[in-house]
Amino acid sequence: MAGIYVHIPFCKSRCIYCDFYSTPYTDRIDEYINTVLREAETRREELTEPVTTVYFGGGTPSQLSTPQLTRLITGLRERVNLSQVEEFTVEVNPDDITTEWVEAAVAAGVNRVSMGVQSFNDNELLFMRRRHNAAEAIAAVHTIQRAGVSNMSIDLIYSIPGQTIESWRETIATALMLNVQHISAYELSYERGTELSRQAMLGQFEPIEEDTTIQMYHTLASELAAAGFEHYEVSNFAKPGFRSRHNSAYWQRVPYLGLGAAAHSFNGRRRSYNPDRFDAYITAIETFGKAYKLEPQFTREEKYDEMIFLGLRTIDGLDLRSVSRRFGKSNAERIKRLIQPFIASGDAVLDSCFLRLTEKGLLLSDTIIRELMADDDFE
Numbered sequence: 182m183a184g185i186y187v188h189i190p191f192c193k194s195r196c197i198y199c200d201f202y203s204t205p206y207t208d209r210i211d212e213y214i215n216t217v218l219r220e221a222e223t224r225r226e227e228l229t230e231p232v233t234t235v236y237f238g239g240g241t242p243s244q245l246s247t248p249q250l251t252r253l254i255t256g257l258r259e260r261v262n263l264s265q266v267e268e269f270t271v272e273v274n275p276d277d278i279t280t281e282w283v284e285a286a287v288a289a290g291v292n293r294v295s296m297g298v299q300s301f302n303d304n305e306l307l308f309m310r311r312r313h314n315a316a317e318a319i320a321a322v323h324t325i326q327r328a329g330v331s332n333m334s335i336d337l338i339y340s341i342p343g344q345t346i347e348s349w350r351e352t353i354a355t356a357l358m359l360n361v362q363h364i365s366a367y368e369l370s371y372e373r374g375t376e377l378s379r380q381a382m383l384g385q386f387e388p389i390e391e392d393t394t395i396q397m398y399h400t401l402a403s404e405l406a407a408a409g410f411e412h413y414e415v416s417n418f419a420k421p422g423f424r425s426r427h428n429s430a431y432w433q434r435v436p437y438l439g440l441g442a443a444a445h446s447f448n449g450r451r452r453s454y455n456p457d458r459f460d461a462y463i464t465a466i467e468t469f470g471k472a473y474k475l476e477p478q479f480t481r482e483e484k485y486d487e488m489i490f491l492g493l494r495t496i497d498g499l500d501l502r503s504v505s506r507r508f509g510k511s512n513a514e515r516i517k518r519l520i521q522p523f524i525a526s527g528d529a530v531l532d533s534c535f536l537r538l539t540e541k542g543l544l545l546s547d548t549i550i551r552e553l554m555a556d557d558d559f560e
């Protein structure tokens with residue numbers, strides 16, 4: 182199996198925390214669609230296995246008009262065999278949603294929608310410079326569900342300056358009331374070069390204390406567990422049967438083809454990436470039909486680190502027999518030795534040959550993973 186990711190890099194304005202690649206050139210969407218379809222045509226032979234998941238991410242894919250979205254999906258189908266696709270996700274923003282748009286997406290084959298909501302509190306949304314308010318987000322979820330989408334995910338953010346445990350609880354309660362099948366929740370991160378980091382440096386707001394952030398995480402985990410959600414990855418929660426297949430495939434190193442500016446690909450052995458500048462991407466595809474550059478080959482240590490990182494992110498855990506097969510028994514034993522303090526503190530469990538982080542441990546996943554990564558004693 183394989184996946185296709187299409188990056189749609191258009192955003193009307195920039196949210197305060199965002200460092201994803203996006204551009205405001207919405208007048209060039211048609212040109213961009215032509216270019217992505219050209220890239221699909223020249224790179225389709227890289228797909229050596231049936232495509233089972235498709236993901237349109239951004240930026241904001243819902244910035245495409247209804248005819249543009251239909252043209253992109255139809256064009257992709259004409260170039261790549263999508264007959265075995267089980268999950269077709271499109272990311273949307275609440276302010277773009279209309280019944281006509283969602284119905285066209287469903288008619289074209291979309292069966293999962295992922296909406297960037299981030300909060301159901303208007304002050305928090307305003308602070309983050311989101312382009313919608315809470316009522317619009319709720320109305321958009323209803324519109325999508327009425328149009329026949331029964332697999333819906335929403336993104337939420339916690340640790341927003343000004344946010345309280347109470348307002349976070351209310352956001353979670355509203356999300357649960359909306360009867361969505363999947364929730365991704367992220368701690369607000371201060372990426373370099375963002376407006377959020379600039380304001381933080383100038384001391385324009387009071388960041389949330391670490392203890393409060395931890396409390397928010399535990400509130401999230403316990404309320405979603407009580408509502409029947411499975412915490413299957415550090416930031417992802419799903420009702421039974423509704424894990425994101427596309428993202429799960431990334432964590433299982435399933436190959437995927439990334440189309441569009443800033444898209445990444447993985448062919449099962451090497452990773453590659455497209456330019457993250459709009460004109461550089463368009464020019465390269467027009468000239469060569471391809472725009473990607475190969476990432477350097479992973480060293481043995483980097484492959485080991487990647488295996489630990491991907492394994493411990495999900496509740497499926499890290500299979501120490503596979504570590505032993507790929508990197509030798511002594512390196513699997515090394516992990517068993519280094520994880521002992523985290524097992525003692527209740528942050529990890531070793532269950533037969535599988536090492537997993539507990540609910541408590543998932544919050545510390547970065548620290549634990551760093552501790553296990555290849556070091557002087559790696560053989």
Ligand code: SF4
Nearest residue numbers: 192195196199239240
């Ligand atoms: S809509 Fe998404 S991609 Fe666009 S600026 Fe906001 S967070 Fe970034």
